[in-house]
Amino acid sequence: MMSTARFLATAFAVLASSHAAAGLHVVATTPEYGAIAAAIGGDKIAVATLAKPTEDPHFVDAKPSHIVTLNRADLLIEGGADLEAGWLPPLLDGARNPKIAAGAPGHIRASEGIQLLDVPAVLDRSQGDVHAAGNPHFMMDPANARIVAEHIAKVLCSLDAASCPAFTANLQAFLAKLEGKTKEWEAALASFKGTPIVTYHPTWRYFAKRFELVSDVFLEPKPGIPPSPPHLAEVMRKMNEGKMRVVLVEPFQSRKTAEAVANRTNAVVVDVCQFPGGLPGTKDDYIALMDADVKAIIAGLSAQK
């Protein structure tokens, strides 16, 4: 029989070697990029994610451990379009890792190649607008997830050519599943075409465009600015006038505010999330997350019929 101490030593040795065998160390700023990278990289990469799924991606709590993670990374995937502008730059400076510096082969800006919505004619952050460079929540459209997945696979192949056949096979499997599910989501939402949804933050603009819902009313007066009583009064007036009957809220937004608005407008609050792991059963799985969001939104809209 192996002694406990020897067993543990062996276990750690196995863990250490499997860690080394994992190959590229990939860091994602937010969980949907981490989930897609893991789906493509499989056992050829090790993935770490900086933001929690229950954290506001514009205001992530930067920790010393993030700097250590970034220091050891071979590849960084960020959303770009200013999503991480408030917290990533100092972490990157602290990490001193040329492999993932801006412009390096190991730095992916997911927004590259994406048609951004809400790009203002004039860049203006003076009033605290966190979408001054356009709306960075493009991953809520599965067509954009496809573009980003292809982008990630291409860069993984460039960093580890020997594993490229595996990356390519995993990418094809992911895209095939995504395409099939997108058809299901389109069919499930088809009868709600043109229906308005009210959301806390303009997170669902790309989702609404893809599935032909209308997302023009937000509890925040400007992206990143907390709701004010005069603004909420205006929102409730629009909701009553336009018969808007659902308010979408994410784990890191004020459900209390959403409930107060819904209670006075005969609407229902729908719990959604833009990140895998932010809803039950969606951890590390972008497609499962979208599936859960579609189901939650349909349940909310159906409750009003």
Ligand SMILES: [Zn+2]
């Ligand atoms: Zn935002």
